Structures are given as structure tokens and as C-alpha cells.
Amino acid sequence: MSVLDLRHVSKSFAATAALKDMDLSIEPGEIHAIVGENGAGKSTLIKIMTGVHQPDQGQIFVAGVAVTIRSTQEAQSHGIAAIYQEPMVFPDLDVAENIFISNRAQGAFMNWKQIYAQAADLIAQLGVTLDVHRAASGLTLAEQQTVEIARALSLNVKVLIMDEPTASLSAHEVARLLSIARALKAKGVAVIYISHRLDEIFQVADRVTVIRDGQHISTKPIAQVTPDGMVKDMVGRAIDTFAVKSAANPHGDSVLRLEGLGRSGVFSGITFDLSAGEVLCFAGLVGARRTDVALALFGISPATEGRILIDGQAVTITSPQQAMSHKIAYVSEDRRKMGLALSLPIFANISLASLGKLLGAFGLIDRKAEAAMAEGYRKQLAIKSPHVGVEVGKLSGGNQQKVMLAKWLETKPRILIFDEPTRGVDVGAKAEVHNIIRALAQEGVAVLVISSDLPEVMALADRVLVMREGRQAGILDIAEATQEKVIRLAAGSAHGQVAA
């Protein structure tokens, strides 16, 4: 009998359907991989299984019994637990204390001898060595994960969900984690293994489920799956949902050239030429360090090796002010943290990066000019708001994105970097943002777009630079690029079958 069953589960957020009629059946003692593109619904699925979200429709069965899971505590009581890319441990406690942090079956007083013995036993069951007296603050990420897994084991876990557990691990640590997964399997624990790395899945999984656009596409034993077939299932959606861009792009002189750009310990060896009017997209998996390249170009966390050339001249960029003096603009991915002052009105946000232009005598702001400038963008970009005095926090995601865009357009950039320009905006606003990006390229702006949305990359790019684990995995001309090729480069499978 299945240990965990999801039947016809659906979940929507506002107007967006995250999961549609999802079926999933997990057997005891199997390692079950779940794969899908970014945004396919994997996170929502995990959150439903762990009680963070409740399904709108459908039913969850644990060992054949229908259950409702309203919190992570309830999920734990059903034997369902999850570990994530970033483990959660208490740095000031030691390994054993962390393992038994939520286990209150110890009576009023702690029997420390017993706790340390049991902790050591749990660690041993995982087939690894780790001193249970060590403070958690000194543990590596991989060791912290081990602690979390041991904690789940102490709570009699029956289904352990691992969400991108290897995204920040070294090759050696990955091998160790995979052996832990096998040890759990041998004990009869079901492991749900979620990863972008296809080679790991072929090494460890018994069965693979592919999901796409919130729907269940296929579940097959690993022996019946080929990497190419899996990738096709993952990206299978019709690509023509996006209008094909105009073929003729004005390719002028090189505006921006990177030569072996790197930041020690973060990324290295990024080399490309970008011309006026060209759109270069950065593709790659979450954690491929694409944003770090943008942050280096914009001077937030400067490069430590290689060269940046603008119009053929080598330049140093160590602050946003310097980047802006070279007419570089960076439209960040996180509007709330880095993009917009939400409690301030639209006009103050739009003028923020180019205040200097609006200053008159004694540094006074020309408020009429400021309002007129903001009003111009409100009309041009169709920002839905009665006037430009409205607080930005009251606008919808798509309109906030447009305000942020207006802020950078007002700096009249020559090199414009977009970081996930359509994350969290609805379909309509997405198309508008795409049109704006294309129009900017037509006007001769050199555009860099970081995007995890492959159809978006295919629709916007003249060339695609694929990054993997901080390195440049390749540059594809759009004529030769396919979603399959991009995914293969991004996942960088060492697995022989994957290389076509």
C-alpha cells in the first residue's frame, strides 16, 4: 500500500493555478524523484504535503487513510518531513540538542546520557560519522543537513522530502547525501527527491515523476526513462505562446565586453561581447550565480578578476554610482527588498535614480518637473493608477514592475540588465514587459536579461549564455538554441546518456 497518496489535488493562488488535478503516489522504501521546470509547481506540491498550504480540491491519504494536514506539526505526526537547500539548525546548540530539539518525550528532566547515545545511534543509522557534541555553528551545510535528517528520523519519519538538497554542496558531499538517501530507503523510509540535476536522479531514483504547469505529466520507473525523454516531458509546452521577435536586430559596435570576469569563490570566467540593440539572455538553474554577475557589473559586489570593457575601454566598477556613470542600469529581481520604496509615492520612486536632473538652486527639487516626468511614464508604460501620488505598495505586481522600469529608463541607460523581469507578474503584464524590452533593444540599448523562464528566454534572446555553478557553460546563438540544449547545458549532466 502507498505510504502517501495525493489524489486530484488542485491549488490556486489568486487567479493563478499552481496545481491542477495532481495525482502522486509514494511507495514505502522508494526514492521518488520529482522534476519540472522552475514554476512547474514543485514548491506548491511540497507545501501541500507538509501542511503549509491546504489543497483547494482533492484529498491526501497517508497509508490509505484520508487526512487533513494543517501545519508542519501535523505533517510530522503523519510521518512527513522535509529538508531544504538551506538547513535550519540552531547554531548555539550542539548536534544532539539539535536532533532532539522538538522531541518532548524526555520527561521533565533531560537525560543527557541517553540523548547523546540516541543521537549517535541515529547518525550511525545514516551511515555517516559526525561527533554529536559538536556545536552546530561549526558544521558545514552538508553536516547541518545530516542533523536535519537525523532529527526527522528521531520523529519516525515515513516520507522525507528533500528539496534541492544538493544545490549548494560539493561533489564529495553530494555523494554522501545520496548514500544517506539510500540508507533511508533501506530502512523503509520513502524519499521524495527534488532536483534539477539529472545525473543525480539517474544515480539514485527508483521512479521519476515529471510535472509541468502544475499538472502531472508522467511517472515511470527509472529504467524506462531516458534523459532526452525526461527533458521533453519537462518543457513540452507549446513555445509559440510567445510572439516571435522581429528577425532583424540592429547589431552595432560592441558596447560591453567582459573578459574572464569573476569574483573569487562565487563565479569565474564570464566572457562575452554585447552590442547595441542586442538582447543577451542569461539562462541557468537556480544557484547558477547569474545574479552575481549582474551585481558585479552594477558594482554592488565588485568583480575580483577579469576585465570589463565599455566601448572598448577597460573600466573599474566598484559602486552602483560608478556603474550608473557608465550608463548601466540594473532592474533587480526582488522589488520589495532592492527595487522600490513601497511606502513612497510613484513619482518619488521613478525619480529616485536620477534626482540630480531635477535639482534647482539650493538642491531644491523641481516638483512640477518631477510630477510631469512621472506622469509621462505613467502614460507611456500604462501604469494602472489614478495619479502618480499613489503609494507604490498599493499597486499590483505588474504595475510595480513598470514603476521600477521607469526609474531606470529615466537614467537613459545604454546597458540595461533585467533580473527575472517577469517573476510574479500576471500573463498580460508579462507580455507588456516583453514588448518594452524589445522596443528598448530596437532603440539601441544593449540588454542583458537573466531569466529562469525558458520560453521567455527563447522569445527575447538574440543569444543565450548558459551558466552552471558559477561558470559559463556555453553561449548559443538563438538560431541554434533549443530549450533542450539550454537545459542540458544548465544541468550539465556528467551522465553519458545526457550528452546528445
Added chain:
Amino acid sequence: MARLMTWEGLLALLFLATFAGNVVLAPEFLTLQNQINLFQLSIEKIIVALVMTLIIINAEIDLSVASVMGLSACTFGYLVTGGFPAAGAIVVCLAVGLVAGMINALLIARAGIPSLVVTLAMLIGFRGFARVLVKDQSMGDFPLWVTHLGQDALLGPLPLSLVLFLVFLAGLGILLHRTGFGRQIVVIGTNAEVARFSGLNVARVKTVLFLMSGFIAALAGLLYAARLGSVRGDAGTGFELDIITMVLLGGVSIFGGKGSMTGVVLSILIILNLRNGMALTNITGHIQTGVIGVLLIASVLIPNLTNDLRVRRAKA
């Protein structure tokens, strides 16, 4: 109606109520001399409160202001008692204020230590300096022109300190609400990360603010010395709390990003009127302080409560 529902609107009503109450209860309240006295007794604090407004809107705090005032006053007393010309001593004291501000600025804006910690340390440090300078003595014997400037009318009925207050009020009000620098103060206070990603020089803005704070606190210390005619090591002790109270009651958010000079001025007027009214009707200082404390708690509670109500109504 919507206008009155703003924090400034409520403060304006409260001010009118205290003012009217004073007029009714104390016949001598409305005399010009009492009106000037009312300001004069707290003039140093309310000058410093104007700069504190900018700093708190910037999401920082300067707890060291009263100690800088004390240090400036004591330096003045020390130098003049030692035979140094008073005019020169004034220049030295203002420079001391700038140096104090620069120390704060370097530790906060460059080294990145929270201003609460830095200025708490400096509150103790600068006060210690002041006490070392004057030991247990009271230092007076200032030249006549100094005490004259500190106590007597300069412009019509207005003494120098009140003139300075009005000048700073206009200047800093315009700086905050009308200039590019003021806009930067507000944006950084709202979200420093957004400011940095928009190319604003966050460290520079903070440096300028703490320099201003040090300078004006030193000036306020001089005014204090001149008004009292003598200084002691404990000059201005505890003033920082009164100053911060004025700013917060004025509707400035302790988390930064929100607040207006109008609100702070109204809050200053309310506090001065309450204290003056209670003094004129022979209510003791302890009770006065208690009333102000209740007012401050209410000022923080009321916006939170009305917000809660709004949220609950929106849900229902």
C-alpha cells in the same frame, strides 16, 4: 475631515485644546513674556529635536546629543575660566561638536555599527570627557556679552536662541521636504537597500546627518551655558530622552521613512504648553513628566490601534 484624521490633524487639535485650557486656567499664560519664557526654558532641546527628526526619519538615532551638549558647554567653561577669549572658545566648542559628530558618523556610516550602540557608547564617553574637564566645579564668570546673548532679547522681544530655532526650523523643514538631500534621507530611512541599489550614497547622507547633529548639539550646549551663566559636568544630562520624545510624539516613525517637520513642531508646542500650563497651575514636575509619558505611549498606541481596526474592518 480626512485632513483632521492625519496624525498632524490630531496633534493640531490637541495643541488647540492645551492652549485653550491654559488660557482659561492661568490668566498670566497669554502674556508675551510667558510665551517667550515657555520656549526659552526648553530652547536647547527643541533646537536639537529638529535635527533628531532628520536622523530618526533616516532610520538612525543619536543618543549622544545631550552628552555633546554637555561636553560643548563644559569645554566653553573650561576654556573661558582658563583665560581663553570667549569668541575663540565658541569656535573651539563648535569644532568639538563636529569632531564628535564625525566619530559617530565614521563608526555608523563607514564601519556599519548600529547607531543605537555607537551613540549609547558616545553618550557615556562624551559625558565622561565633560566631567573630566570641569571636575566637580561649577564654572561661570563668562563675559557679559555672552550671558547677554543667552538671556536677553535680541530681535524685537526674541532672544538669540529663539531666533536660531526659527531659522533652523525653516531651514531644516525645507531641507527635509523640498530638497534632493531630504528625499534621500526619507528613501534611505524607508529602505536603505533600495537606496543603495538606486545609486544613492547612503554612507555620505548618514555622515552629513551625524555631522549636523554634532554641530547643532554643540551649539545648543553653548546656548545652554550662556543662558544659565555657568556650567557643571552634568549639564544637559538626560535631555536626549526629552528630545526623542518630542520627535516621536510628532508622528515620526521610530523605524524610519515617515514623519514631518510640521508634526514635530506641533508636538513641541503641545509639550511646552502642557508643562507651562501645569507649572502655572502649580502641578509638580514629577506629574508633568508622567503626563508627557502617558502622551507618548498614547502616540505610539493610537496609530497601531486604528490600523488594527482598519485591518479588522477590511476583513469583515
